[in-house]
Amino acid sequence: MIAISGGLDSVLLTHLCHNLKLNISLAHCNFNLRGNESDADEDFVLQLAEDLELEVFIESFDTETFAEDHKLSTQMAARTLRYHWFEELAEQLHFDYVLTAHHADDNLETFLINLSRGTGLDGLTGIPEINGKIVRPLLSFSRETIESYAVQNNIKWREDSSNASTKYLRNKLRHDVIPVLKEMNSQLLQNFKQTQDHLQDSKLIIKDSIDKVLETVITKISEHEIHFSIQKIKELSNPKVYLYEILKEYHFTEWQDITDLLNAQTGKQVFSSSHGLLKNRGELILFRNTIEEHAEAIAISEEDKNIKTALGYLVFELTNQINASNNATIYVDKDLLKYPLTVRKWVKGDYFYPFGMENKKKLSKFFKDEKLSMLEKENIWLLCSHNEVVWIMNHRADNRFKITNNTQYILKISLQNEI
Template sequence: MIELFQNHMNTSLSFLKKGKLLVAISGGLDSVVLTHLCCKSGLNIALAHCNFNLRGDESDADEDFVLQLAENLDLEVFIESFDTMAYADEYKQSIQMAARELRYNWFQELSEQLNFDYILTAHHADDNLETFLINLSRGTGLDGLTGIPEINGNIVRPLLPFSRQDIEVYAKDKKLKWREDSSNVSTKYMRNKLRHDVIPILKSINPNLLQNFQTTLNNLNDTADIVEERVNAVLKRSIESIDNTEIKFKISEFKKLNNPKAYLHEILKDYGFTEWTDVVNLLDAQSGKQLFSPSHRLLKDRDFLILTEIKTEEPNQVISISEDDKKVEMPLGILCFETVDDITKTASHLIYVDKTLVNFPLKLRKWEEGDYFYPLGMKGKKKLSKYLKDEKLSLFEKEHVWLLMSGNDIVWVLGKRPDERFKITEHTKQILRIELK
């Protein structure tokens, strides 16, 4: 196996030879074999072990075993102890999900702090098959059927081409010692039930199951590449605009497709949406209709779908500005104040007002129903809600409209329109320049 492992490194993972590597080790068969193979191949590795404190003395014995293994192999080792039960309770997660999150978060912290180039895990071909069957049984899309990626960011899985049997034969041949996790015997977890009850039957029916499965994965990944290429082409045509706050999609582009639901799923699946019939129905919904995922919001706005992240903001936030303030930070940017002698330029992000007409402290706040102002250049007042509607602002854009106030009077609808009552005239003696950067 060592020769096959090194050949795989040379052909597919040669970049690992020059890297500083962190090997995730539980003390079990797979991670112990990975550690030995890396050492035999001359890779620059250190070990990282998580004690999840879920199996009492057994968990501590695993930790002791890893420490001894690291000493025997003259390797640096990092150990972290977690209160996994408390973490799972706090974040309303299963024990397995909590352990996974704790494990990978810690690995990434070590990687960043100590400049490890890659994190190696001991997933193998049987793990890949189990993951495929779990996803299949729960219902999934193409992504869930393409297997565990061998390279995912800085996570690398060098044992994916090898079976559990390959690994066990190597360990016994080399007389390696490892720890057996008693929880792996229990079939209360789906993965263990598949491992002990289902996959052995499939292998007895077809001894070439793993080889054929790998062929299937290769075919599915080829299909996934075609799908990605087609989705990217549609995405390129459908995006009207994109910035740090929102993505605006042209509805007309989705309506041209034979199966818009499939494309919407591929484009929006990473944003937490799950009710795809509702998403498709949004194409023909009334303007203003919106859908929510745990993290994002999708709005129908005239001829567009607008996607934005849901952010919690301080309710009824009011920012006070004294006469001495030159710069004030706010959610839209930085508001700058300067007393000047004359008007040099004009722009939507810049206004000039008669300083003697404003009363400090000024206030910054979000707009509210019932607000009105006197738009510069117009006679009479106008409801702000009507002004924003006439400006054809989407619901999301309206939610981010801020006002600069002098007492109860609007001085400026920020980035939009100043108020007539504070404009510069021939009688103005002090000019206040206000710029939003």
């Protein structure tokens, strides 16, 4: 699939791929930002697809509303909408690759934008030639070379009038800064490519170093969490830099706050758009920051055999055999239960009678004795019978509902990932 705007670069890419007889389709975004001009771009792409006998997909976006709703710049909103739609198309229609027409000048502009705003090594290595299914075949060619080829081969394209404006930083660099740099150094793009190759080599060395460090600082990995030793991190030559390299893929931005976690009190947290980082005693715990699907209490009738909860499927079955209990399975006297049962989050003041004990215990005290982190406590769910705790799910059963010699019906209750 070729992402085509109607402009020089994407039209040329389309012709090249068509001439090579590749199996291609076109995808065009109408962002509705330039009135009739946007519609004319769409018409041009439709006509080109018809002339070349190519399949074409068109999507119209209310870009300005999206930008306002998500507090994004218009350019960032368009980029977000564009790539999200490309990913959806590629997945639904099983495209092997999505081609975009970025070229060497685009890469230099991106480098200068990132440099002017302040960036790390990732921002200086520019636009990747291959990023998953996204491929940029023209990245090694200059805008001048591309335009020269198009003119020589009588290829027609649309000019975007907004590209002439220097209101945007990219256009100002394109029209006012880069021409001066090229005038000073005719080999600018070639030398820039060499510099980026060196930076890419440096990234590989850094990655090898980070991989070795991870082996020493990670203390535990589970499905939902990664635990890091604060002491091991502090022993590194530059903890702040290593924390950045380790955590950058999790969308954090407040790096000083993350560094401050190393000496913060237990319970302090920092959040990104997708993850959270918790200080818990001698560890930093990385976890996914998701909206709980089952924040409200769930009612369970006597007829229910399985119920989906935030922790998995709660499965109920009568049995005549008791196997060894574990954190994910308990056995109770069914006649002692009062329906409907409920599954809910624990609240301050909750107590239970730990299995095997005669005295009650506050859950907060139980959690402290079990050395549960704040994150683990936030993920505690209770199975209750008329608000009496039957089970701290995945942890401990309540003694009041245990099997005795008088039990007639044994109910096995288990947590399962799937049913």
